[in-house]
Amino acid sequence: MYENLLARFLRYVKTETRSNPESETIPSTQSQVDFADSLKQELIELGLENVHYDNNNGYVSGTLASNIEKKVPSIGFISHMDTADFNAENVAPQVIENYDGISEIQLDEKGEYSLNPNDFPSLNKYQGETLITTDGSTLLGADDKAGIAEIMTAMEILKANPDISHGEIKVAFGPDEEIGTGADKFDIEDFDVDFAYTMDGGPLGELEYETFNAAQAEITIKGKNVHPGTAKNMMINALQLGIDFQNQLPEDEVPEKTSGREGFFHLMNLSGSPEEAKMSYIIRDHDHQKFEARKQKISAIQTNLNEAFDQKRVFVDMYDQYYNMREIIEKDMSIVELAKNAMLDLAIDPIIEPVRGGTDGSKISYMGLPTPNIFAGAENMHGRFEYVSLQTMEKAAALIVKIAELNAG
Ligand SMILES: [Zn+2]
Numbered sequence: 374m375y376e377n378l379l380a381r382f383l384r385y386v387k388t389e390t391r392s393n394p395e396s397e398t399i400p401s402t403q404s405q406v407d408f409a410d411s412l413k414q415e416l417i418e419l420g421l422e423n424v425h426y427d428n429n430n431g432y433v434s435g436t437l438a439s440n441i442e443k444k445v446p447s448i449g450f451i452s453h454m455d456t457a458d459f460n461a462e463n464v465a466p467q468v469i470e471n472y473d474g475i476s477e478i479q480l481d482e483k484g485e486y487s488l489n490p491n492d493f494p495s496l497n498k499y500q501g502e503t504l505i506t507t508d509g510s511t512l513l514g515a516d517d518k519a520g521i522a523e524i525m526t527a528m529e530i531l532k533a534n535p536d537i538s539h540g541e542i543k544v545a546f547g548p549d550e551e552i553g554t555g556a557d558k559f560d561i562e563d564f565d566v567d568f569a570y571t572m573d574g575g576p577l578g579e580l581e582y583e584t585f586n587a588a589q590a591e592i593t594i595k596g597k598n599v600h601p602g603t604a605k606n607m608m609i610n611a612l613q614l615g616i617d618f619q620n621q622l623p624e625d626e627v628p629e630k631t632s633g634r635e636g637f638f639h640l641m642n643l644s645g646s647p648e649e650a651k652m653s654y655i656i657r658d659h660d661h662q663k664f665e666a667r668k669q670k671i672s673a674i675q676t677n678l679n680e681a682f683d684q685k686r687v688f689v690d691m692y693d694q695y696y697n698m699r700e701i702i703e704k705d706m707s708i709v710e711l712a713k714n715a716m717l718d719l720a721i722d723p724i725i726e727p728v729r730g731g732t733d734g735s736k737i738s739y740m741g742l743p744t745p746n747i748f749a750g751a752e753n754m755h756g757r758f759e760y761v762s763l764q765t766m767e768k769a770a771a772l773i774v775k776i777a778e779l780n781a782g
Contacts, residue, residue, distance in 0.1 A: 375767045378526045379468070382505070382766065385518035386464050392455035392549045399558065400431035400548030405454050409433040412454070412546050415525060420532050421544070430558035431548035437528055438541060445540035445781055449569030450527070450773055451744065452520030453550035453733060456512060457755035465508040474500030481509030486757055495576065495752050503763040515751035515761035520572035521546055523749060523766055527773035539777035541566075547733065551755075553694065556733040561742040568708045569744040571734045572773070576724075577765045578716065579748035582702040582709050583727040584735045585636070585657040586664035587694040590671050592618065592652040594645070595686050611650035614678060614686060615643055618652065621674045634659045634727055636667060659697055659727055695731045698738035698745070708743055715775040721768060747772065 390408045393401045400406055409426055413433045416424045421435035439445070469478060474497050478488040486509035490496040507513045524544050531539055543566050549555035550573070574581055596611030622638050631637045636658030643652050656671070658664040668691060678687045702709060709725075716723045734744035750765035 374530055375526060375770060377529065378522055378766060378770060379503075379763055381525060382515075382518060382522040383466055383468075385522055386466055386505075386514045389461050389464070390454050390456055390514070391458075391461040392552045392555075394458075394552040399429070400455070401552060401554070402455070405431065405548045408454050409546065409548070412521065416528075416544070419525070419528050421528060427560060427563065430560060431555070432545050432559065434543060434545040434564060436541065436543050437531060437539070439539065440535055441538045441540065441781055443782065446567035447541040447543065447565070448777065448780060449543045449545060449564055449566040449742070449744075450524045451545045451547065451569055451571045451733065451737070452524055452573060452749070453517045453548065453555055454521065454546050455549050455551050455555070456514040456518075457516065457551045459512040459756050461511055461514060464511045464514060466513060467506045467508060469504045469506065472496075472499050472502055472504050474498075478504070478506055480507055480757065485509065488758060488760060493753060493758065498576075499762050502765075504760050505763065506760040507757050509757050512754075512756055513751070513759040513761065515749070515759055516754040517550065517573045517749055517751075519751055519761050519766050519769070520749035523572055523769040524773060526770040527777075530770065530774050531777060537774065537778055538781040540781055542777055550733050553731075556736040559733070559737055559740065561737065561740045564742070566742065569734070569737065569742055570712065570776070571732055571744055571746045572749045572769060573732055574746045574748040575751060575754070577748055577750065577768060578722050578724040580709065580712050580716070580723050580725050580745065581728045581732065582725075582745040583659060583699040584695070584697050584731045585659060585729065586661055586697045587731055588656045588664070588668055588691060589694055590654045590656060590668075590689055590691040592654070592675075593688040593690075594618070594650040594652075595688070596647050596649060598646070598648040608647065609682070609686065610647040611645055611686075612647060615645065615650040615652050618674055618678060618687065619643075621677070622670070632729075636660070636663055638667065638671075657729070659699075661697065661700065695735040696739055698732075698735045698743070701738040702743050702745060705743065709745055711776060711779060712745065712747060712772075715772055715779050718775055718779070719768060719771055721772065
């Protein structure tokens with residue numbers, strides 16, 4: 374059933390598709406356009422209908438027609454094509470069969486990098502399984518090529534097994550998730566399903582429908598620079614104002630001191646001179662009211678600092694990035710229940726926890742298409758220690774099939 378899954382996954386990860394935050398194009402890199410084209414060919418070969426690439430948003434999509442008379446809700450499955458901000462040139466995956474769950478796995482030939490269960494206790498879970506790792510010089514890109522391979526494999530299984538009843542299923546593979554822009558132009562009218570899932574979570578069992586509310590604030594501070602020898606009562610040091618700004622934020626509400634549903638302000642950049650300073654913050658909270666209060670706090674500090682001067686010194690450009698999808702999903706929890714029941718049918722323990730981040734589904738849900746997130750399997754994403762279990766990918770493919778089957782009633 375899964376005989377093509379490993380080869381498919383290895384082919385995908387060897388294809389370089391890193392996104393580029395500096396780019397103005399959609400997708401941000403040509404390599405993603407080329408990869409989308411190969412996925413389009415593959416969807417056509419698998420026998421899906423209406424396979425097309427949307428020039429406007431970089432998504433390739435296709436439809437698996439219903440094989441039942443009864444009208445049931447249509448379901449979408451979505452994954453992203455790009456890889457994170459880490460070397461992705463010449464990915465050389467290693468396949469370790471029948472891993473014993475306790476040994477150290479050498480990544481590179483020199484022995485500089487290894488996966489050691491002391492550093493990465495998650496390895497213990499994978500006794501007897503086939504692991505795919507990097508060679509230490511790149512990331513793997515299982516985030517999110519595992520998701521693409523699982524969706525493709527599930528479509529192949531449904532095509533090859535017409536006795537499995539299912540309604541209309543649509544799939545979409547999109548660009549630029551890692552740079553936070555990929556879903557901005559997703560076309561829910563063209564996709565036209567009743568609900569969807571992103572296959573972009575981590576380890577086995579993850580099922581997520583709660584994300585952060587997110588905003589970014591770019592602060593510019595204009596100082597007044599004069600010779601330090603004659604600066605008394607004249608100099609306004611923009612860097613000092615920046616420090617004052619930071620010091621007015623609650624010191625314990627930062628990423629390194631929060632977990633669970635606790636929100637934060639995160640100072641990501643501070644640079645400048647006495648003349649001008651710039652700061653960037655990201656603001657995160659699961660709770661909508663607390664999120665709004667955090668943004669008001671930023672504005673209040675700005676006002677407070679500016680009041681000390683006869684002209685405006687502190688400028689804030691603050692904008693929302695995405696919202697907690699829970700507010701949308703909660704209106705109809707049957708979507709979460711369907712995925713959960715499919716997991717239970719396959720003896721997978723559902724792990725339902727709030728994400729301390731966002732997913733493409735955070736944006737797509739607010740466009741009107743409820744889209745929770747399901748595990749794709751990757752561990753240690755975004756770096757050289759990334760790995761994935763083949764058996765987890767098989768279970769994810771089986772889960773897609775099971776969701777389609779349960780949905781058909
Ligand atoms: Zn991802």
